[in-house]
Amino acid sequence: KSDNSNLKWLVKELGSDCLTVPDKDGDTAVHLAAKHQPVDSLQFIFDKIGADLFSLKSNRGITPADVAESDRCHTDQSAKRAWIFFTQRQLEASRPPAGSSAPTAASAGAERQLDPSFTDWDFILHGKKKQLIGRGGFGKVYKAVTDRNQTVAVKVLPLRDTGQSGKLQKAVEMEKRGVEILKRLSHPNILKLLKCELKSDGLYIFTELVSGHSLFELMQRQHKPFKESEVRDFSRQICSGLNFLHCQPEGAILHRDIKSGNIMLTDEGVIKLIDFGLAKEIVGTCGLSTGIDPKGTSYFLAPELFMGEGDSIPYSAKTDVWAFGCTVYELTTMQPPDGNEPQFRIGVLRSGGRAMPRIVD
Incomplete structure (x- = not known):
């Protein structure tokens, strides 16, 4: 496959040792990933087997790095070349002095953390x-x-x-x-x-960088809402993230734009809250608009948010929770509350005290 879902399934079922087993032509799963799959697959494999990725050889003595450099590589060739260069350089720089013990590949992969101090x-x-x-x-x-x-x-x-x-x-x-x-x-x-x-x-x-899709995109691709068991799992994870934000010791941190389009499901089944509503001020000043979300954000706003202007808009932890409730409704029906109403009418309906629709049993 051109994505790495089968690769991850194999490792989950059989363990990382399966990556180094050759087929009848002497190619391993690593060789095939270097030929057919995106650069993310090489990073995934490196996290599992470490520097062994670069030393695997087929019956013809070809390494996965050779495949990525050759005309056999069909996907992300420039990205793979860059990844191989940088990773090999990092391995050389981290190689311990002679006589000292080096960490195992597994422990090195487990300790890798994103470093925000990059300059280039x-x-x-x-x-x-x-x-x-x-x-x-x-x-x-x-x-x-x-x-x-x-x-x-x-x-x-x-x-x-x-x-x-x-x-x-x-x-x-x-x-x-x-x-x-x-x-x-x-x-x-x-x-x-x-x-x-x-x-x-x-x-x-x-x-x-995480691989996956927003819940909004998944509903559109599947042409149906999520099952109750799925909504329950997603909701638990969304609430875990929101509770963490709202209970910061220095004061609540607000998301301000909870909706299915800003909630991502990773390939591993983990919910990620993305696109915090920080950019609203830039959007208003520059007149930016993506035009890709047919329902917009108004459908997820609490009534009090239609009553303030500018800096006086009363965002709070409660407005995040209201948006979460609207999102749960959206996940069960494929549209937010009052989704059949024109967007310009939502403020009138909400501030006028109209009852919100019930989630189906």
């Missing part, structure tokens, strides 16, 4: 174009590799000059402060933020 990075290319992995949250998301030999996601928020340079500067500073707060957090159900950089063409926000 490059987009990973797909062909000659930057590898786009998503659109949403008012920007595009690409793959990048850092000088710490880590593959990360970088979200680019374009900044347009609409004659409100003072407001835009204030909005950017708010966003940067928000990232500084969020990068200190670590929770399995919250996307890890690393850093942000302001460039001439936009604001670049770096996060951990």
Whole structure:
């Protein structure tokens, strides 16, 4: 397959030893991944077997690195070459002096943590174009590799000059402060933020790279809502992440944009809260819009949020919980509460005290 779902299934069922078993042609699963699958597969394999990835040889004496360098490589060739170069360089730099004991490959993989202190990075290319992995949250998301030999996601928020340079500067500073707060957090159900950089063409926000899809995208692909057991599992994980945010010792941290489009399900079945509503100020100042979410955010807003303006909008932990309730409804029906109403009417309906629809039994 062109993705690594079968690869991960094999390791889950048989253990990482299966990766090094050759077939009748002498190729291992690592050789085949180097030929057919994305660069993420090589990172996954490296986390399982460590430096052995580079020494495996087929009957013809070919290593997985040789495959990635040759015309046999059909996917992500430039990204794989870059990954192999950086990883081998990192292994050489970390090699202990003669006579000292080195950590095992398994322990080295387990201890790998994202390092937000990188100073240089490059987009990973797909062909000659930057590898786009998503659109949403008012920007595009690409793959990048850092000088710490880590593959990360970088979200680019374009900044347009609409004659409100003072407001835009204030909005950017708010966003940067928000990232500084969020990068200190670590929770399995919250996307890890690393850093942000302001460039001439936009604001670049770096996060951990995870494989998967938003719950909104999964519903659209499946053409049906989720089962009750799935909603229950997702809800438990969403609440775990929200509770962690709301119970910070320095005060509650708010997400401000909970909805299925901002909740990701990883390939491993883990929920990640993404796209914190920090960028709302930039969006309002630059007039940005993705136009890809047919339901927008208004359907997830609590009644009191329609009654304030600007800095007086009363966001709170309660408004996150209200949005979570709307999301649970959305996961069971494929649309948020009042989803059949025009978006401009939602504020009138909510602030007018209209009862919210019940979740089906």
